[in-house]
Amino acid sequence: MVNGVLRSGVPPVNARVASLGGSPIRELLRISTSPGMISFASGSPANELFDVAGVARSYAEVLAAEGPRALQYSSTEGEPELRARIGAFLTAKGIWSTAEDIIITSGSQQGLGLIGQVVLEEGAVVLTENPTFVSALQAFALGGAQFRAVETDEHGMVPEALEAAIVRHSPRAVYTIPTFQNPTGVTTPRERRNELADVLARHDVWLIEDDPYSEIRFRTEPHSPIASDPRLAGKSLYLGTLSKILAPGLRIGWIRGPQEILDVLTTTKQGMSLQTSTIDQLAALHWWEHNDLEEKLDPVRAEYMRRRDTMVDGLAHALPEGSTFNRPDGGMFVWASLPEPYDANHALSVAIADGVVYIPGSHFYVADPVPGTLRLSFVSTSVERIEEGIERLHAVFTYDYQI
Structure with missing residues (x-):
């Protein structure tokens, strides 16, 4: 080619x-x-x-206790116990969640790809930070999305610039990594997050919040995600992953969103990959239940x-x-x-x-x-x-x- x-x-x-x-x-x-x-x-x-030793123990104990289940097909949306564990994890971060609010993905990259297929379409505009995560652009471009940059400073997206871009471009979605952003490392402070939520609440637009890095914090207290604002509950998609905090080889990620869109994401995932590995989900869950993450x-x-x-x-x-x-x-x-x-x-x-x-x-x-x-x-x-x-x-x- x-x-x-x-x-x-x-x-x-x-x-x-x-x-x-x-x-x-x-x-x-x-x-x-x-x-x-x-x-x-x-x-x-x-x-x-x-x-490595802890993950090996989890695989061994899962196979010993639940071998037939671990080696069998599973539901497309993911193991219910793992989804419940993630729901509790997100609730502690400020996004009240249950298992029903979550779909498991094979890494957050699959989540980005599913969102690109379901939320976006040919010609749909996505507003992004500038610069931003290249693999998200690739995933969204597969669905035919177009990208428009929002002015970004040392604190992330500028709220006034986001408002102006929404009015000008009528986007389908706003994509952001507000915590330890890739590639800049910038973190959006709490007050700025509230201002961005104010803007998003006024407009009919999806928030796609990507959060793979927030647990890799050094001195700062964690900030609540933008998606934790209750005004955005029906129009926010929040992505997370175990790749940076446990192991990327497990390929465990998730999308948290409203039930209507999760149903469509699940159907789309079923057509593309059927499910995320059962044994990997159960091993990740076992490790999480038997270890203090902090x-x-x-x-x-x-x-x-x-x-x-x-x-x-x-x-x-x-x-x-x-x-x-x-x-x-x-x-x-x-x-x-x-x-x-x-x-x-x-x-x-x-x-x-x-x-x-x-x-x-x-x-x-x-x-x-x-x-x-x-x-x-x-x-x-x-x-x-x-x-x-x-x-x-x-x-x-x-x-x-x-x-």
Whole structure:
């Protein structure tokens, strides 16, 4: 396939899907696994911090106690006990929920894809932060969605800009990651969340709130999701996942939403994948019931904070004078901006040759990409490797890269 067109002699496929093409980020993630490469590109949690022994026990005990059920087909909407557990988890976060309010998905990415199929359609407009999560754009684009950027500052979406964009574009949905956003690491404060909820409550538009990172917090108290506002109960879809707090290989995510839309999402999921793995759901549930999540997360948070501090403290040395970068209160990413005329895309090939890789920020923009931006992930690389990667970046911008 070249530029979305299949080679001659191959029967046709969906032209719109084929035209989406490949992902440059996927190629960078492939490069990041090269021998000797230090990766600041990956959005994966740290392998060495997984509770392998605990998860193994859960699988063994589930198979011993409920083997036939664990190996059998299950309901499309998910195991009722797991949905109830998630409901209690969300209620504690401020979104009152029961099992009936939730559908289990194979990771939150499947949830994004289902929402793209059910809520969106050809030409439907989605308002997003700018920059935003690329894989959400890919999922929504499969349904033919169009994207419009909302002005975003150091606190997330600007409420006045959101209101103006809704009036101007008549969107079907607003997509946001208000907590430790990917790619910027920005968290929307409580007062701003209330203002955004005020705007959304005034308009006939879906809120799609993506929340994979909120449990990876370092010092701040958790903020209630925007979707917790009772005025948005009938028009909000809230996505979560165990990928960042237990293990992404389990592929356990969820959508919380109104019953009418969950019914359609369930029917759509049934046609696409039938169900999420029964044994994975039951093992995740067993682990959750037999472990204190906060207790398990505390050492992970502490290690991630060490890695964040190592990266942020080193960036002033590594990046050109005049660069700016944040110190996120949680999540997985640092967002940096180089001074003009530096271009993170042009510098990347030099960085890769020097054995360090990051993601240029321009890949995440819906509109008006800024070439001097870059996303650096700190969670999947040890402190020692981060220090070495910082030295390699210093060499890139001090000696090797010519503007």
